Amino acid sequence: MKKASLVWIIVLLSTVAWAQVPQKMSYQAIIRNASNAANVTGTVAVANGGTGLTNITSGQIPFGNGTSAIGTSSNLTWDNSTGSLGIGTSTPASSAKLDVSSITQGFLPPRMTQAQRNAISSPASGLIIWCTDSGTRGQLQVYDGAGWTNMIGGSSNFACGTSSVTFTFRGASVTYGTVVGAAGKCWLDRNLGATRVATSSNDADAYGDLFQWGRGDEGHQLRNSSTTGTLSTGNTPGNSNFIIWTLASGDQNWRSTNYNYLWQGINGTNNVCPSGWRIPTEQEWFEERQAGFPANKLAAGYSSVLKLPAAGIRTSNGSVSSQGSFLHYWSSTTSGSANSCAVVMSTGSPDSS
DSSP states (O other): OHHHHHHHHHHHHHHHHHSOOOSSOOOEEOOOOTTOOSSOTTOBOEESSOTTSSOOOTTOOOEEOSSSEESOOSSEEEETTTTEEEESOSSOOTTOSEEEOOSSOOOOOOEEOHHHHHTSSSOOTTOEEEETTSTTTOEEEEEOSSSEEETTSOBTTOOTTTOEEEEEETTEEEEEEEEEOTTSOEEESSOTTOSSOOSSTTOGGGOOOOOOTTOOSSSTTSTTOOEEOOOBSSSOOSSOOEEOOOGGGSSSOSBSSOOOOSSSSTTOTTOOSOTTOOOOOHHHHHHHHHHHOTTOOHHHHHHSTTOOOOOOEEOTTSOEEOTTTEEEEEEEEEETTTEEEEEEEESSOOOOO
């Protein structure tokens, strides 16, 4: 019985396929639901001649409302005069092909792995995707005509913990590794100016440079740089001297007046980090401590995944001290009008700022 039914279906389809096609007909194609029922609410109709509508403008998208096609939608608007499609707006911008408007939802691009992204055939310049296995937690990427990059022009194949970062520091090209911190953030694997990852808390080759808060890569950060007592009147002193200060100079600042916005974010005025990188905030340091070395001891800093050495400090008179016994790392956060916040640890003391 089943075999007979199958033959009948084949014959019927063949008969329809061979039937003569009328020279002219009006038609409407609809989308059916899982039960094969037609005219379900929300179906999109493709109309010829305006079935269900009084008039259809060329390019207009008609919608089914359950019984017939309707020509308007509060969520989707086509402006035929400009060739613009609006989602969530009835007045799409004339300069945009697609104008999406919402205060409760966002735009979600296609999500895929690097392997799936690389399998895209002949990607168009400007094509955007979310790559799920790039960066620390995924990455928004764009094809620039030659290859895939992230949205700030960096490598699209960056994976924290295995990828390295090459940048210019002290006038020369250097390459540092990366590490995923205990709190999930991506860090460089060593201090700026260090020649290697620390092998102990008192590894001098891993100490790196000693920056005055907010200053750039000017040479002042070298441990043996010359000193001057002349305060800077601007954000860039224009020399490589370490600026010393006295209590008479006020609030222990290398500037003659306070300015607390020199290291904030990747676009900070004097950001000394590689492009796309920044100095961590006080909160980020706190989260990393809590997750990675909550003991607040010097040894805990080195035993963490960040391998923090006790690089010491440079005091107000320009002398370097506490190497191997004092851990002091700046944050980009300021407190009040004159103070900056840092992570501070010694052999037995808790953090302070």
